Amino acid sequence: MKFLGFIVVCLTGALLLYGTGDFSNWGDPNSPASLHLSNEYIERALEETQVPNLVTAVLADYRGFDTMFETAVIFCAGLACFLLLRDFREKKQRFYRHIPTGVILHVKNSKKVLPVGREFEHIDKDWVPSDLIIKTVCRILVPFIQIYAMYVVAHGDFSPGGGFQGGVIFGSSLILIAISYDLKILVRRIKEKVFGIFAAVGVLIYVGIAALCMPMGGNFLDYSKLAPLLPGDPHHVRALGMLGVEIGVGIAVTAVMVIIYINIVSEGRLEEGL
Amino acid sequence: MxxxxxxxxxxxxxxxxxxxxxxxxxxxxxKNNLIKKLVGMNIFQTAIILFYVSIGYKTDATIPIIQNAHGGHDAHAAVIHAADYINPLPHVLMLTAIVVSVATFGVAMALAVRIYQRYQTLEEDELRMRISEE
Incomplete structure (x- = not known):
């Protein structure tokens, strides 16, 4: 099987390499991909949308439909993870550590819950609380990562960035809390339900902004018709519409990243795990 | 040669x-292990992403962010040459593809976790054996 696979792979690779002969050279400005649509985008996007970052302009405006359904795909992926893994059965056994003495308690009665705080802390069978240094460093880092994520979302129109990148950064800051402290602490601070609602709200913001253009007299996703609703220069209304859409994307991506993470590491129980 | x-x-x-x-x-x-297959799939996706991004590259061009766009109305009047900026379209396509690939990878991992919960293995030959035993 391995040998057969190797032969198939070699043949496919040889065919693909043979096919590269018809491709244009690396960095050729006259390659077919750079001759038609992209020139239109580069030359006219700033004038039409007032957004200097062409990637954002194409992403959220010219190809807005595509991005909307990509966001829906991400939402569906989060939903699929939740439906596949989430397990609502209560765990029967719990482990606690008495902090002053370091004694570990094994509670077999699932009804009995010890108050977690200065005296006791949760531990799992195969997980121990992280080191003080790790906790402190991550606690200092997390707010800066989150501010940076918001900056990346807000400046998506003018510099590299946007909803997808900012959302992933924000989601990773929440995952960092779960790694450095405990999954339970993250889920206790922000309820699982909130993540689910945020994932849906993010997609709804996108679709809502797109649909709002229709009663204002334009097509679906035609941001320029939102001008009466938004303050400021009417020339910048497309940029503001894109910003709103990007915020929706960012919220959805953040929530879905966390949903995927918490469900996979704890096998859907949201109790044990990294 | x-x-x-x-x-x-x-x-x-x-x-x-x-x-x-x-x-x-x-x-x-x-590969026999499902996780290794997933890693292979991710390498494959990365190759496609790199391929697309490299298509957008032009020699002597800069990133697709219009320069001096903040300089008031004079700067807007300046003519923008398409040859000065690399092609933004592959970047857009791959930007969404990266995030979607992460999300679909998450679904694949979730499926792997479910398979492990049920059959206690991720090796394909053992899986086939256990499925036929049932």
């Missing part, structure tokens, strides 16, 4: 992606 060398050097990016892609394809075909 001496004839083909400049031919390869001019298109070396495609050669790298094809090699990377074939590593991923081989892992997907030949």
């Amino acid at each position: 001496t004839d083909s060398l400049p031919y390869i050097v001019a298109k070396y990016n495609y050669w790298l992606y094809v090699i990377l892609m074939m590593i991923g394809l081989y892992a997907m075909i030949a």
Whole structure:
């Protein structure tokens, strides 16, 4: 099987390499991909949308439909993870550590819950609380990562960035809390339900902004018709519409990243795990 | 050999992606462990992403963010040459593809976790054995 696979792979690779002969050279400005649509985008996007970052302009405006359904795909992926893994059965056994003495308690009665705080802390069978240094460093880092994520979302129109990148950064800051402290602490601070609602709200913001253009007299996703609703220069209304859409994307991506993470590491129980 | 060398050097990016892609394809075909197959799939996706991004590259061009766009109305009047900026379209396509690939990878991992919960293994031959036993 391995040998057969190797032969198939070699043949496919040889065919693909043979096919590269018809491709244009690396960095050729006259390659077919750079001759038609992209020139239109580069030359006219700033004038039409007032957004200097062409990637954002194409992403959220010219190809807005595509991005909307990509966001829906991400939402569906989060939903699929939740439906596949989430397990609502209560765990029967719990482990606690008495902090002053370091004694570990094994509670077999699932009804009995010890108050977690200065005296006791949760531990799992195969997980121990992280080191003080790790906790402190991550606690200092997390707010800066989150501010940076918001900056990346807000400046998506003018510099590299946007909803997808900012959302992933924000989601990773929440995952960092779960790694450095405990999954339970993250889920206790922000309820699982909130993540689910945020994932849906993010997609709804996108679709809502797109649909709002229709009663204002334009097509679906035609941001320029939102001008009466938004303050400021009417020339910048497309940029503001894109910003709103990007915020929706960012919220959805953040929530879905966390949903995927918490469900996979704890096998859907949201109790044990990294 | 001496004839083909400049031919390869001019298109070396495609050669790298094809090699990377074939590593991923081989892992997907030949590996026995489902997680290793997933890693192969991710390598394959990365090769495609790199391939797209390299298509957008132009020699002597800069990133697709219009320069001096903040300089008031005079700057807006300046003519923008398409040859000065690399092609934004592949970047847009791959930007969404990266995030979607992360999300679909999450679904694949979730499926792997479910398979492990049920059959206690991720090796394909053992899986086949246990499924036939049932």
